[in-house]
Amino acid sequence: MDVHPKVIPSKVSRRRTQVERRAQGEKALLDAAAELFAAQGIVQTSLAQIGQRAGYSRGLVNHHFGTKDALIDRLARQCQEQFWKAFAEIDVETGLEGILATIDTYLAQIVSPAPHGRAFLVMRAAALPEASMAPTIAEADERTREVFVSWIETGHRDGSISRRVKAEPFAAILLGLLHGLAAQLFVAPDAVDMGALRSQCHDVVRAALEEREPRREERQ
Amino acid sequence: MDVHPKVIPSKVSRRRTQVERRAQGEKALLDAAAELFAAQGIVQTSLAQIGQRAGYSRGLVNHHFGTKDALIDRLARQCQEQFWKAFAEIDVETGLEGILATIDTYLAQIVSPAPHGRAFLVMRAAALPEASMAPTIAEADERTREVFVSWIETGHRDGSISRRVKAEPFAAILLGLLHGLAAQLFVAPDAVDMGALRSQCHDVVRAALEEREPRREERQ
DNA sequence: TGATAGTTGCTTGACGATTAGCAAGTAAGT
DNA sequence: ACTTACTTGCTAATCGTCAAGCAACTATCA
Structure with a gap:
């Protein structure tokens, strides 16, 4: 399964506000999770894969959503x-x-x-x-x-x-x-x-x- | 989840032939797997649970079916x-x-x-x-x-x-x-x-x- | 404008728990 | 005795979670 980031979000472009940063990160994680879930299922997808696919680190899901279940529900x-x-x-x-x-x-x-x-x-x-x-x-x-x-x-x-x-x-x-x-x-x-x-x-x-x-x- | 053996198969009753033993074990495993899968899902069910529920040991699934995937397919x-x-x-x-x-x-x-x-x-x-x-x-x-x-x-x-x-x-x-x-x-x-x-x-x-x-x- | 302290987003390292599969051993049937 | 059913000890790998630390942004004050 290809897990690499599809498109690196425009993180390098410009100075972003904190709310922009948070929103971009959250959206990237949710999009990555949707793609991976659709392609290979939920339990087969690790939080590390989601972070990597979104162009971030493995820990970001926990930081944003707390637990994997919370991400799924969201x-x-x-x-x-x-x-x-x-x-x-x-x-x-x-x-x-x-x-x-x-x-x-x-x-x-x-x-x-x-x-x-x-x-x-x-x-x-x-x-x-x-x-x-x-x-x-x-x-x-x-x-x-x-x-x-x-x-x-x-x-x-x-x-x-x-x-x-x-x-x-x-x-x-x-x-x-x-x-x-x-x-x-x-x-x-x-x-x-x-x-x-x-x-x-x-x-x-x-x-x-x-x-x-x-x-x-x-x-x- | 209750994983204990529902009914201990009549293993104590009588001297069984080898084919009877094998058939009983296999049926017990498949029945146990069906119950556990229906109740809690596939990935959430371990081979150890299946063996225990069937009234056998952890390893019997591997002995009979080789892998978990083979059991599922069967x-x-x-x-x-x-x-x-x-x-x-x-x-x-x-x-x-x-x-x-x-x-x-x-x-x-x-x-x-x-x-x-x-x-x-x-x-x-x-x-x-x-x-x-x-x-x-x-x-x-x-x-x-x-x-x-x-x-x-x-x-x-x-x-x-x-x-x-x-x-x-x-x-x-x-x-x-x-x-x-x-x-x-x-x-x-x-x-x-x-x-x-x-x-x-x-x-x-x-x-x-x-x-x-x-x-x-x-x-x- | 520019420096500094404080806040928030994000990363990294580590831990504990779980599990599938295998190899070596024991018991039941022939 | 010898095959076949079954068990148990073990291993290697994976994963979710969290605490501690680093980096990006913001507010304050000169």
Whole structure:
């Protein structure tokens, strides 16, 4: 694993204030951690690697964040913010369009060259059996489900989403679908065609959400 | 974490053959590993803990499997077999019913008291950034998607599934949905109601798969 | 403006704890 | 007796954490 500093931050350029120094160091550490976590996992990444990659020493993580767990928690929240920021910029007419746009936004974050999306996936996966991370991740899930719930209720009001659709369980299904898809893409990026996936995804969600005509024959 | 042996295998009972001894030891180790992985994760579980939990010594894992990675790979395949065995027992009429039954079977494995389902989830999650496990997991995903593909094609033939549904991308979506749902249940078992989830899951899949009447009005 | 003392960011050395793997030994089955 | 299952002592390596020290920045005063 390449652990060397990608770009040496402009530390040599000019006289910086203390707040600038601190902010630059902290950002460099978080970026380095995101890249390394995304590439090789959390436990496989040592604090020394993070410091080196960021262009600093091994001790800086402890100086800034205290412990490794604190860094992880901080980074998880920051990565999650990226998602919400992107979600918040969605501007569409109907609830159904909101859901579809959110799906696209999520997938775009995952395949983005910026490591934050994938780093969040890795941290989310690592949280499964780890008590220390579970609360943060559970809270993130909760908030993301609420985004979906809100779109569904909007759709109920504007008529783009059938009232038969129950908001909470459907939000859980949708979030699960996205996380699960992302996980498959992660371990085997070429196993499924991204374009077909996105289009089929839209079809499925549309079919599930839109008002349906009563079917001619009812199966058993 | 409680690491003590759950049930001492009947080693004292009777004179066993060598093959019985080997099989018992191996099974005890794999069971212990599954329980510990499911409860506290892979890297957090040491070989010594596995041996102790199985009622043996620290060194037995190395003796039987050589390395920790070999044990993990072996266990991942075994857990995956549990899923496929359960899938293979599904006996229904139509392709659509096959899909729905597969969903129920999957969810049942996850909430089962036996640790293999959750252990597989944990191993799958750990494989995200880990090159050594990714191929095994990617292969497992591939085979599971094929189960879905096969049901979808059955449904195409018997008319229970619309021909508009493309098998491969839909299989990926379905697998993602299940894995993602399971992951949510893992970190926050009480966040969503299991019954409502299952029922909504069926609704979504039904809506996506069944032939639809042409809608009265087409939205933009 | 320029020197100096104080504050804060950052580095380095060291410690304690943990762990996977192996080699040599013991016990159980044939 | 002899093979095979299993145990135990050992080693080398890794890593998180912290205390002490060094370097960069800031404020004060001449």
